[in-house]
Amino acid sequence: MDEFDIETVADPALEAPVLIEGLPGVGHVGKLAAEHLLEEFDAELVRRVYSEHFPPQVTVEDGRTTLACAEVYAIETDARDMLVLTGDHQAGDGPGHYRLTDAFLDVADSFDVERIYALGGVPTGELVDEPDVIGAATTDAFIDDLEAVGVEFRENEPAGGIVGISGLLLGVGERRDFEAACVMGETSGYLVDPKSARGVLEVLQEAVGFDIGYDSLEERAEEMEEVVKRIRQMEQGSTPSEEDLRYIG
Amino acid sequence: MDEFDIETVADPALEAPVLIEGLPGVGHVGKLAAEHLLEEFDAELVRRVYSEHFPPQVTVEDGRTTLACAEVYAIETDARDMLVLTGDHQAGDGPGHYRLTDAFLDVADSFDVERIYALGGVPTGELVDEPDVIGAATTDAFIDDLEAVGVEFRENEPAGGIVGISGLLLGVGERRDFEAACVMGETSGYLVDPKSARGVLEVLQEAVGFDIGYDSLEERAEEMEEVVKRIRQMEQGSTPSEEDLRYIG
Amino acid sequence: MDEFDIETVADPALEAPVLIEGLPGVGHVGKLAAEHLLEEFDAELVRRVYSEHFPPQVTVEDGRTTLACAEVYAIETDARDMLVLTGDHQAGDGPGHYRLTDAFLDVADSFDVERIYALGGVPTGELVDEPDVIGAATTDAFIDDLEAVGVEFRENEPAGGIVGISGLLLGVGERRDFEAACVMGETSGYLVDPKSARGVLEVLQEAVGFDIGYDSLEERAEEMEEVVKRIRQMEQGSTPSEEDLRYIG
C-alpha cells in the first residue's frame, strides 16, 4: 500500500457539489451530523481513502473486517449536490493531518467542489441548554452567507483555533483555492451531543438548501438527556447502568 | 541498511502455502501458538525481515547478538505447506505498521500465498476457564470455513477492532487480494496464556489440516494454572517466589 | 501542500538586512520583542512560511481563519534594514525543527542576510528584578560586537544549551555560513515577561542601530508587575480574577 490508497467505489456525475466533512471530534458533533445526512438521504459511497496515517487497525462487524479509512458519499438533491466525508479516525501524527487533508482535497477537486463545510463542536466546558452555532471561514462572502442563516461569528472564538482535519480543510483548502467554512455547535465537550449536531444541521440545511427530518437525532438527544439526568443522580449517590455509560463519548 | 532488509536464508519450493502469523500481542497467544508450531514441526527458517521500524535493539543469547527482526519459517506437511511469521516486536510507529505489513505480504506473495491466518488473543478482562475462539475475516467464504471448525463470529467482537500487524494483514491483505482471517483465543489480557494458544491451534489444525501434539503447551498451561493459584493466594496475603513472576507477561 | 509552502507576499529590495527571530519560547521574551519591533516600525509582511511540521491548526480572528505559519516582515530604517521572523509555533517534531530552520534560512539567503539575531529568554527559576541579557554566538567577532553593547557571555550559560528554532538558526546557520547570535533576557520562566523583552531590545537597538520607544512594552510590564503582586497575594489566600490569569504564559 502506498502512503494513500484512494478507492473509487462509484463515480456519479455531480453538479457543483459542496463537500461536507464530519469526522470524530468534540462531542462527536460533526460525525453525528454527517451520519444523520447519510441516513436521511439516499447516499452513495463514492470513495474510500486508506492511509498509513490512520491507526494500524481494522474494525470488525459481523465477523467482516474493514481497514481504517475515511469514506466519501455522494448525495444528489434537487437543490444542491453534496459530498459527505466521514470516518472513524483523525490522523495519527501532525504531518499526517496535512497529507490526509490534501488527499481529501484531491477528491474534492475531482468532483469540482468549490465550497467546503467542516462540521464540528466547540467545547464550552459546561452543559448547554440552547447551543449556539459558531462559525469561521476563509472568505468574507462565506461569512456573510452563513451569518444570513444564523451562524454566529465572534471576535475571538474558538479561542484555541480549529485543530485537526476540520481546521486544515479551511487552512490548506484556502491555499488550494477552495472556499471553506467550519460550522461548530456549542457542546459541553464531555458527552456525545446529538442536540448540538441538530443545531449544526439546521443552519447547514438553510445554507446548502436541503430539507430533512430530525426524528432519529431527536431520539438520540432524548436518550442523552436521560443520561445527563442519571449522571446528575450519580453525583448524588446512585449508580448508572452499563447501558447509560455506552453513550458517554 | 534500507528501510527494509529482507534476508533470504533458504528458498524451498512450497505448494500453495498458507501464511500463519504469531507476533507479540494480548496474552502472547499468537506468539505462543506460532512457536508451538515451530517446535512440533521440522520448520526451516526462510526469511529474516529487518527494518528501521523495529526498535533499535539487538537481543543477546550466549553472547551472540541478533538484530531485531521478524522471521518466516517454512513447514512442509503432507496436507498443506505453511509459512509461519513470528518475532519479538511490532512496529514502533503507525506508518511503520503499514509498511512492515507490506513487507510481510511481499514475502507471502513470493511464495504464492493465498490465505493468511493471523493468530492472537482477545482480552476479556477476567480469567476464563474455557476460552472460546473468536474470528474475523475478509471474505464470507473464509468465515464459513472457520465457522465449520468451531470459530465463533460475533456481531460486535472484538469491539475495539484488531490493531497492529494482525489487523493490517487482514486490512492491507484484502487490498492486495489475499484472503485473510484473524483467529483469536479469549484470554484475560493479564497473563501469558498457553491454554488460549492451544485453543487457537486446535481450530487452526482443523482448518489447515495438520496434526500435532500439545504436551509442551499443556505443560506451560499447567505452570500458568499454578501461577494463577499463587496470585490468588497472594491476594490473600502470601508472597510469590521470583520464579512465579517470570511467567507474568 | 508540499512539506513547505513559502508564500511571497511582497518583495522589497532591502539593503544588507539582518534577520531577527522571535518565536514562542521561555517567557515569550523573543516573541514579545519581535512583536514590539513590528508595532514600532512600519513593517511590511514579505513572506508566510506554511509547513506540515507546524501543528495541524488554524487560528480564528473575527471569523476569518489563518493556517498555522511563520511570518517574515521587512523593516527599512535609515541605519539598517531588518527582517523580522515571528509566528505562533515551533515545529512539532525534531527533524521538523531542522527542516523549518532550513526553510527560514532559505528566505534569509534570498534577501542576502549575513547576520542573524535569535531573540529569547533564559530561565532563572525565580523572579528577577533586573534581568541581565545573556548571549551566545557562532563567531568571536559577533561576540565582541555584542559584548560592546552590554550582552554578557558566560562560561557555561545557558547550561542546557539553546533548543528549538533559535538554537538551530545558530547551529545550522553556521553550517550555511551565516553569522548568528542568540540574545537572551533572563526571566523566571513562569510568566510572560515584557520587562525581559525590553532588556533584549535595548541591546539589540545598540547592536543593530535603530531607535524605538518602549511605552507599550512598559505598560505590559506594569500589568505583569500587577499580576505578580496578585499571585503573591494568592499565595496568601485571596483569589485572582480571570483577567489576571490571562497574562500567565
Add this chain to the structure above:
Amino acid sequence: MDEFDIETVADPALEAPVLIEGLPGVGHVGKLAAEHLLEEFDAELVRRVYSEHFPPQVTVEDGRTTLACAEVYAIETDARDMLVLTGDHQAGDGPGHYRLTDAFLDVADSFDVERIYALGGVPTGELVDEPDVIGAATTDAFIDDLEAVGVEFRENEPAGGIVGISGLLLGVGERRDFEAACVMGETSGYLVDPKSARGVLEVLQEAVGFDIGYDSLEERAEEMEEVVKRIRQMEQGSTPSEEDLRYIG
C-alpha cells in the same frame, strides 16, 4: 542541511583502525571511557556528524555555540590505530537510530575499519563494589578474543538486549560485514560510574593493545565514592550540598 551532514575535519591515513564507540547511556560508562581515551592520547578530531535525528539544539561554551553532533577522533599508537566515536546524544526517534548508525558505519568504512567496540554499562539495579565486564559480539572469534582478556559472556545477559546506537553498531554492523562487540561494565544504573568505565577500559586495553594511565578516572571514581557515601547519609537524614548532586547522572 540534509538528513546527515558529515564534516571532514581531518583525514589522516590510519592503519587498520578499530572503531570504539562511547555515547551517552547507562551510568555514562561508555562516554566516560571514550572521553578518557581522548584525554590520555593525542587524539585528532577527524569527523563531525550532524543530523536532523539529533535533538534540535546547540550547546554553548564560553559564548560559542556548537550544533548537536557526534564526533570521531583518530588516535595513532604503535600497536593499533583507533577511531573514537563520542558525543552528547542518541537519536531522537527509532528510525533515526538506524540511520545514524549507518552514517557512523559509513565513516568507519571510509577508514577501512574491520572491528568495532561499542562501550557501555549494564544496569544491575544495585551498587556494585567489583563490577564485572560483560560482553556480546557478532562472531565467535570476537567472543574468544574478548574472553581471553577477561570479558564474561553469560547465557542470558543482558536480559533486555542492547538498545540504541551501541546495539545497532552490532546488529546493523553485522549486516554490513563488520565484526562488532559490545563491552559493558556492570553499574548500578543510578549514578555516573567512572569505576565501571575503568573496568571497561582495562579489558579494552588488553584487547586492542594500548597502555594508558587511570589517574583522572580514579579521581572521579573517588569523588563518586564520596557522593555515594553522602547519599547513604542522606537516607539517614542529612542533606547533600548542591555540589554533590552535580555528579548524579
